[in-house]
Amino acid sequence: MTLLSRKADYALLILSYLHQNTGGGNARTVADKFGLSPSFVANILKELAHHGFVAGHRGVKGGYALARPADTITLAELLESIESGFRLTMCNPSLPDQHHEQCSLAGACTLKGPLTVVHNRLLEVLRAVTLAELFDPNGSLSQPSALLSLSLLPATTTTTCRSEPATVTQA
Amino acid sequence: MTLLSRKADYALLILSYLHQNTGGGNARTVADKFGLSPSFVANILKELAHHGFVAGHRGVKGGYALARPADTITLAELLESIESGFRLTMCNPSLPDQHHEQCSLAGACTLKGPLTVVHNRLLEVLRAVTLAELFDPNGSLSQPSALLSLSLLPATTTTTCRSEPATVTQA
DNA sequence: CGAAATAGCACTTGTCAGATACGATTACCA
DNA sequence: TGGTAATCGTATCTGACAAGTGCTATTTCG
Ligand code: FES
Ligand code: FES
Numbered sequence: 001m002t003l004l005s006r007k008a009d010y011a012l013l014i015l016s017y018l019h020q021n022t023g024g025g026n027a028r029t030v031a032d033k034f035g036l037s038p039s040f041v042a043n044i045l046k047e048l049a050h051h052g053f054v055a056g057h058r059g060v061k062g063g064y065a066l067a068r069p070a071d072t073i074t075l076a077e078l079l080e081s082i083e084s085g086f087r088l089t090m091c092n093p094s095l096p097d098q099h100h101e102q103c104s105l106a107g108a109c110t111l112k113g114p115l116t117v118v119h120n121r122l123l124e125v126l127r128a129v130t131l132a133e134l135f136d137p138n139g140s141l142s143q144p145s146a147l148l149s150l151s152l153l154p155a156t157t158t159t160t161c162r163s164e165p166a167t168v169t170q171a
Numbered sequence: 172m173t174l175l176s177r178k179a180d181y182a183l184l185i186l187s188y189l190h191q192n193t194g195g196g197n198a199r200t201v202a203d204k205f206g207l208s209p210s211f212v213a214n215i216l217k218e219l220a221h222h223g224f225v226a227g228h229r230g231v232k233g234g235y236a237l238a239r240p241a242d243t244i245t246l247a248e249l250l251e252s253i254e255s256g257f258r259l260t261m262c263n264p265s266l267p268d269q270h271h272e273q274c275s276l277a278g279a280c281t282l283k284g285p286l287t288v289v290h291n292r293l294l295e296v297l298r299a300v301t302l303a304e305l306f307d308p309n310g311s312l313s314q315p316s317a318l319l320s321l322s323l324l325p326a327t328t329t330t331t332c333r334s335e336p337a338t339v340t341q342a
Numbered sequence: 343c344g345a346a347a348t349a350g351c352a353c354t355t356g357t358c359a360g361a362t363a364c365g366a367t368t369a370c371c372a
Numbered sequence: 373t374g375g376t377a378a379t380c381g382t383a384t385c386t387g388a389c390a391a392g393t394g395c396t397a398t399t400t401c402g
Contacts, residue, residue: 230400
């Protein structure tokens with residue numbers, strides 16, 4: 001299975017382009033840049049604009065530009081918008097407020113709680129990544145050796161790690 | 172999007188049943204237990220047996236039982252088998268050895284490296300969860316406050332715990 | 343031998359991502 | 373004031389794959 005759909009993947013690419021070219025660009029320019037279908041790029045940009053990530057300006061000199069700084073957008077937030085809600089399983093809704101009991105096994109299922117914890121752990125990883133980090137070619141995410149440094153990290157205990165209960169306060 | 176397909180979700184349920192009933196059980200019993208289609212359960216068990224998670228015994232007194240202790244199976248391993256390879260994007264294969272350059276943007280794409288790092292972080296979370304933890308009703312995963320336990324895991328995830336709470340501000 | 347169970351495969355069906363298209367609206371410019 | 377170039381909104385089509393069913397062969401026990 002693939003976590004990011006192709007649409008979300010291209011959305012990241014497009015946002016990366018708009019991030020580097022601060023002047024922004026129109027759909028055709030972006031599509032030409034990446035060799036994609038102009039209609040497809042236009043649709044993705046429309047969806048991004050609808051969710052408030054980019055701002056579109058119409059007219060002959062219009063185009064798209066980032067509506068918010070890239071370091072204020074987390075990967076989790078983008079995926080929650082582009083993909084239709086990030087869930088671990090069918091029975092674990094990401095939004096805890098709407099608890100539609102569509103699963104017939106909800107009573108006998110003992111995995112619901114533990115799976116929710118795993119889901120929150122994954123969400124924490126996505127929340128810790130901002131688009132600015134993702135787009136920075138010299139950032140901490142660009143070193144492939146960062147994976148190895150996982151095991152040989154100095155024993156600096158992450159004392160300041162606030163363990164939030166990970167409650168997505170969705171209005 | 173949903174990380175675990177319904178098949179994987181039911182596979183976890185079935186494995187949980189086989190874990191609690193050490194004597195094992197046949198497909199019909201399990202299907203009856205959860206109110207699922209016997210054929211569907213049988214197919215899932217067949218696939219689990221094919222991947223070596225459960226051992227099937229034919230004959231009139233046959234059935235399935237866990238082939239390996241539950242604490243030696245990680246959630247990542249199960250998903251890698253049931254689902255067909257856990258990838259973050261289309262262009263980030265989970266297996267680094269086969270580097271088929273199917274993506275036409277592989278040259279111009281600057282996100283490949285950072286996304287791989289994120290992918291590995293997510294994989295670490297899944298690798299840190301064993302089925303035994305998942306099935307234990309009194310385990311660390313059953314407490315909603317188990318997010319604390321991230322810090323006492325063997326230095327896998329949360330390489331740099333970001334102090335920013337990453338508040339999701341809905342516009 | 344016959345019943346009961348797994349093993350393996352072929353098949354149908356339903357859903358949704360992926361992708362395209364078109365008209366409406368807006369803004370710039372001559 | 374008209375024309376053009378862009379976004380905006382929506383509607384639609386299609387292919388791939390998940391979801392689910394069924395059947396036959398094989399094995400084991402009584
Ligand atoms: S399988 Fe639906 S609640 Fe666990
Ligand atoms: S989009 Fe294919 S390599 Fe980045």
